[in-house]
Amino acid sequence: MDIAIVGAGAMGQLIGARLADAGSEVVLIDVSEHLIHHIESEGLRVRTEKGERSISVRASPAAEAEGPAKLIILLTKSVHTRAAVDSIRHLASPKTYALTLQNGLGNEEPLAELVGRERVLMGVTTYPADQTAPGRVISSEEGRIVLGPLGDAPHARRAAESAAAMLMAAGLRTLTHPRVMIPVWEKLIFNTVLNTVSAATGLTVGAVKEGQSARKLADAVLEEALAVAHGLDVDVDDHGVRAQIERAYEEHGSHKTSMLADLESGRETEVDAIGGAVAAQARRLGIRTPHLDVLCDVVRARMRLI
Numbered sequence: 681m682d683i684a685i686v687g688a689g690a691m692g693q694l695i696g697a698r699l700a701d702a703g704s705e706v707v708l709i710d711v712s713e714h715l716i717h718h719i720e721s722e723g724l725r726v727r728t729e730k731g732e733r734s735i736s737v738r739a740s741p742a743a744e745a746e747g748p749a750k751l752i753i754l755l756t757k758s759v760h761t762r763a764a765v766d767s768i769r770h771l772a773s774p775k776t777y778a779l780t781l782q783n784g785l786g787n788e789e790p791l792a793e794l795v796g797r798e799r800v801l802m803g804v805t806t807y808p809a810d811q812t813a814p815g816r817v818i819s820s821e822e823g824r825i826v827l828g829p830l831g832d833a834p835h836a837r838r839a840a841e842s843a844a845a846m847l848m849a850a851g852l853r854t855l856t857h858p859r860v861m862i863p864v865w866e867k868l869i870f871n872t873v874l875n876t877v878s879a880a881t882g883l884t885v886g887a888v889k890e891g892q893s894a895r896k897l898a899d900a901v902l903e904e905a906l907a908v909a910h911g912l913d914v915d916v917d918d919h920g921v922r923a924q925i926e927r928a929y930e931e932h933g934s935h936k937t938s939m940l941a942d943l944e945s946g947r948e949t950e951v952d953a954i955g956g957a958v959a960a961q962a963r964r965l966g967i968r969t970p971h972l973d974v975l976c977d978v979v980r981a982r983m984r985l986i
């Protein structure tokens with residue numbers, strides 16, 4: 681098998697459909713038998729501004745997937761990363777690379793245990809994906825993926841370039857970055873601000889901007905998260921992150937962040953991999969993040985109530 685995509689939800693379906701449509705041999709792996717059966721029998725349907733496209737893709741439970749895979753792409757929510765990686769050990773060989781495009785930090789660690797740190801690729805994506813029914817996903821032609829190797833081995837740089845070329849050929853705008861932790865942290869800060877504040881307050885992105893206290897909280901969390909990135913010597917573009925957040929306020933005003941949507945649908949959130957991961961790095965460095973700490977605690981408390 682060429683590519684195993686682990687987590688056949690919104691993003692896994694989008695990327696799986698694009699890669700399969702472009703001729704890659706892809707298997708989607710998920711825990712939901714119903715979803716797997718649906719994808720196997722009906723295929724996937726992806727709708728964007730350009731229209732709708734039906735694509736046949738193979739899907740399988742982890743235990744029935746046959747390896748080894750040349751590339752594993754991890755696209756579960758971060759709370760499920762450990763279990764997902766444990767379930768696909770048989771798909772990894774010494775030649776396998778593993779890529780995470782999940783939000784948050786920490787997903788790379790189980791992958792490093794699986795294939796070795798030198799064979800882990802990491803990235804972020806701004807493509808949106810919403811699963812409206814099993815096997816049906818709404819996305820956009822607008823977006824991009826940035827990825828790169830976690831370590832600095834030349835073979836991993838080449839693997840990142842091949843993965844990017846394959847995603848480009850599948851119609852997904854993809855760039856490689858020599859220091860991938862920079863875009864990872866830029867996205868991490870963006871999600872830490874918007875997702876944590878919205879999930880703690882129950883507000884949409886636009887309402888965070890309009891609500892005086894919520895906006896103050898978001899601004900305070902932004903400064904705390906930037907200080908942590910600087911403390912780690914991750915050379916994030918402060919101005920670019922601020923501008924990205926302002927754009928989200930303008931363009932995604934009515935949007936409930938994924939963390940709020942997860943809370944409202946009774947699912948575990950990615951708080952520990954997003955705001956919680958920033959706060960954990962802050963503690964390690966001795967940097968105070970009082971606003972972020974309280975907000976993460978509120979989200980965790982709301983999670984315990986569901």
Ligand SMILES: NC(=O)C1=CN([C@@H]2O[C@H](COP(=O)(O)OP(=O)(O)OC[C@H]3O[C@@H](n4cnc5c(N)ncnc54)[C@H](OP(=O)(O)O)[C@@H]3O)[C@@H](O)[C@H]2O)C=CC1
Nearest residue numbers: 687688689690691710711755756760763764782783808809
């Ligand atoms: N959707 C988006 O627009 C974007 C998402 N992301 C990130 O991408 C990642 C995936 O997001 P998204 O696709 O929206 O999430 P989804 O919840 O839609 O999909 C995740 C899928 O993984 C399945 N899953 C759970 N546990 C396992 C397991 N052990 N093995 C295999 N599959 C499992 C889930 O099943 P079940 O539902 O039963 O738990 C679900 O089908 C997240 O980190 C998210 O933050 C990043 C950018 C944009």
Ligand SMILES: CC(C)(CO)C(=O)C(=O)O
Nearest residue numbers: 874928932936937938939
């Ligand atoms: C911050 C946001 C809402 C993008 O606007 C997002 O990425 C999410 O919902 O996880």
